[in-house]
Amino acid sequence: MEELFQEVLTHFSPILKHKHFEKGRLLHKANEVSIELFLVRSGVLRSFYYVDGKDVTAHFALDHGVVGAADSIIRRKRSRYNIEALEDSEVFLLNYDELEAFLDKKPKLERLARRFTQLIYIDLVERIEGMTFLSAKERYDHLIDRYPDITQRVSLGHIASYLGITQETLSRVRAKH
Amino acid sequence: MEELFQEVLTHFSPILKHKHFEKGRLLHKANEVSIELFLVRSGVLRSFYYVDGKDVTAHFALDHGVVGAADSIIRRKRSRYNIEALEDSEVFLLNYDELEAFLDKKPKLERLARRFTQLIYIDLVERIEGMTFLSAKERYDHLIDRYPDITQRVSLGHIASYLGITQETLSRVRAKH
């Protein structure tokens, strides 16, 4: 992922906007349209939505991760997701329309864009496997395998909702190392 | 999805191989490399893998759906998935290497390929949401929303494993319509 991330930064630099967001800052509000992709150079972002009042994390983007309002980008509709910074974060913004225009001019970059998309996709595939038929402990272990340092950087509650379990359960899982 | 599917068939016809598979036929075996994408014109395919002996459905592709050994295609490694036909199916095969070569020659088609990928992606996103924090009944309802006729065409056991619940539970959920 990392090399590819760097490649993307290099080749798409003409259309990237570099920004800094403070911890706690909301980069995108639910119910609005946004076709920005957020490429995280450092820090942590997360997307989340509400299921009858409960805050559920949809996705984390740690350093070299990516997050965006996928539903909005693809369907061009108001998004159900919010996106917020969990740490002070350095982020590159990539507007999807600009991306397409840029790719039209530089078709050589299509291959790179495709590979990047594939990685984002396989990440989701793995995530689904990590949720199906696994116990709370197994889900947690699976997450740690994929993102070893996430526990130091993201609160237990956010991780729990990402895994589809309650914070109490996650706390108990953790208790038995 | 459907229009886009037709568009793909039309524009990529030079590299598509048309095949017919009988019900029960294994199109891809786990532990082998395959970079074929299976575009289902009619019939049903499913991919599945084993979690300590238990057969778990990873994905269904009904008419106008797509399935492939995603891990193998993206990582070029032996796949954990099997792919089988659940009905006699008419399928178009698309080899990923050929696709890339073809796209190099016809960069105009990149946009179409990208849109197609996006739809496949958003499908997965919705699926994850349909599994996180939902009860067995809610998961089932969510599936029926997305694939109304799946129950007539796929066995209860396959659907249950796809939803991450046991067949007994799914049977009981169904009992109370």
Add this chain to the structure above:
DNA sequence: TTGATTTTTTGATCTATGTCAAAGCCTTAC
């Protein structure tokens, strides 16, 4: 047809995890 598989349903437990509640801990701000 008819027996043999396979799939689905039903029943009786058992258990992991949810829920509710309260207490401890750790930050952050003044």
Add this chain to the structure above:
DNA sequence: GTAAGGCTTTGACATAGATCAAAAAATCAA
């Protein structure tokens, strides 16, 4: 440095869904 608020842990209890087992239905094959 202390108060305030947010996180995390712990406990008691409730419950959805797993597991095990067996019967009933449906599908298939000869």
